[in-house]
Amino acid sequence: xxxxxxxxxxxxxxxxxxxxxxxxxxxxxxxxxxxxxxxxxxxxxxxxxxxxxxxxxxxxxxxxxxxxxxxxxxxxxxxxxxxxxxxxxxxxxxxxxxxxxxxxxxxxxxxxxxxxxxxxxxxxxxxxxxxxxxxxxxxxxxxxxxxxxxxxxxxxxxxxxxxxxxxxxxxxxxxxxxxxxxxxxxxxxxxxxxxxxxxxxxxxxxxxxxxxxxxxxxxxxxxxxxxxxxxxxxxxxxxxxxxxxxxxxxxxxxxxxxxxxxxxxxxxxxxxxxxxxxxxxxxxxxxxxxxxxxxxxxxxxxxxxxxxxxxxxxxxxxxxxxxxxxxxxxxxxxxxxxxxxxx
Numbered sequence: 001x002x003x004x005x006x007x008x009x010x011x012x013x014x015x016x017x018x019x020x021x022x023x024x025x026x027x028x029x030x031x032x033x034x035x036x037x038x039x040x041x042x043x044x045x046x047x048x049x050x051x052x053x054x055x056x057x058x059x060x061x062x063x064x065x066x067x068x069x070x071x072x073x074x075x076x077x078x079x080x081x082x083x084x085x086x087x088x089x090x091x092x093x094x095x096x097x098x099x100x101x102x103x104x105x106x107x108x109x110x111x112x113x114x115x116x117x118x119x120x121x122x123x124x125x126x127x128x129x130x131x132x133x134x135x136x137x138x139x140x141x142x143x144x145x146x147x148x149x150x151x152x153x154x155x156x157x158x159x160x161x162x163x164x165x166x167x168x169x170x171x172x173x174x175x176x177x178x179x180x181x182x183x184x185x186x187x188x189x190x191x192x193x194x195x196x197x198x199x200x201x202x203x204x205x206x207x208x209x210x211x212x213x214x215x216x217x218x219x220x221x222x223x224x225x226x227x228x229x230x231x232x233x234x235x236x237x238x239x240x241x242x243x244x245x246x247x248x249x250x251x252x253x254x255x256x257x258x259x260x261x262x263x264x265x266x267x268x269x270x271x272x273x274x275x276x277x278x279x280x281x282x283x284x285x286x287x288x289x290x291x292x293x294x295x296x297x298x299x300x301x302x303x304x305x306x307x308x309x310x311x312x313x314x315x316x317x318x319x320x321x322x323x324x325x326x327x328x329x330x331x332x333x334x335x336x337x338x339x340x341x342x343x
Contacts, residue, residue, distance in 0.1 A: 027199055030054040034061045038068060038182050038205050046193065046201040047213075056197065064189050070096060071181040073120060073174070083167055084120070084174040090166040096188075100180050101162050103287060107295045108157045110307055114298035115291070116267040118155045118169075120176035125151050128252050128263040140254040142261055148270035155267055183245055183290025186210045190243075190286070207251060210243040210286045221342075225250055225277035225319050226326065234319065235328070237337040243286035247293040248278035264297050273298055275321040281308075282315045282337065292316070301329045 030053045031045040042064070044057045073080045079094045107115040125143050154172040161168040169175065177184075186203050190210045193201045200213030211218060217238035224234040225248055249272070253262035262272045279297045283289040292314060296304035301318045308316050308331055315333040319326055330339060 183286035186286035
């Protein structure tokens with residue numbers, strides 16, 4: 001065999017090997033959405049080695065629905081509703097709920113009691129359990145201050161007793177996982193996808209997002225808290241793997257007598273937090289990002305950024321009002337995420 005024949009054979013084998021590698025490592029992409037999940041529109045984009053990637057995504061949605069059903073406090077058959085209607089009796093613990101309760105306890109301690117999942121009676125009193133058209137001042141008005149004061153008596157996470165076997169709420173007390181469940185479901189869905197045949201994926205449910213297996217960093221924009229249009233942004237950053245969540249005073253609110261009342265209520269005062277517009281948190285866990293974005297919203301911005309230093313894997317950007325203007329405060333790590341102000 002001549003040298004030329006050997007070279008030709010090597011090239012042929014290389015072509016065959018590349019073709020085989022391409023065949024065995026072929027991938028397919030699809031994007032699907034669910035409009036009846038987590039009180040928003042959830043979009044999943046994924047890459048898989050299976051031609052049935054669309055059906056695989058549908059199975060992820062089905063899994064997410066089963067988790068959401070446990071935490072829906074307005075569904076009388078859910079685990080949370082059973083706890084809320086137990087009238088002081090013990091209820092068997094759910095493993096997923098136990099994880100959320102432990103997270104809620106950590107955030108309660110972090111925020112000095114400002115993050116409190118026993119806020120459900122107050123939340124219901126304000127009427128944020130039903131959709132409120134933006135800028136519709138005729139739809140709703142603030143509750144009576146005396147009624148708020150009475151409602152606060154039935155709150156306090158430190159009075160909740162739970163372990164891995166059971167949970168006991170005092171009579172009149174109710175819990176909600178509204179500030180945690182979305183992120184937790186995203187975490188579980190991402191783990192479900194990563195353990196299957198998915199090569200990479202992105203789950204987007206408007207205020208929360210989660211990524212895994214991305215070959216390149218993705219650009220994520222932060223909505224302008226006082227935008228006239230939903231697509232107007234105030235800044236952007238890059239993320240490849242991990243999660244983010246944004247809590248904003250523009251997500252659920254009503255206006256009454258030229259004043260905005262939004263759904264992020266302080267459990268000590270019974271009223272919405274003032275002068276903070278939005279908090280975006282980036283964290284490896286979507287549940288932690290979800291909870292931290294609310295917990296930090298409830299604190300003064302400087303205190304919030306200082307508290308976040310306890311979690312070095314986290315970053316945040318806070319937009320708030322100072323001297324009548326929108327200003328921002330960011331954790332140092334936002335530089336590594338290539339934060340870009342869009343003004």
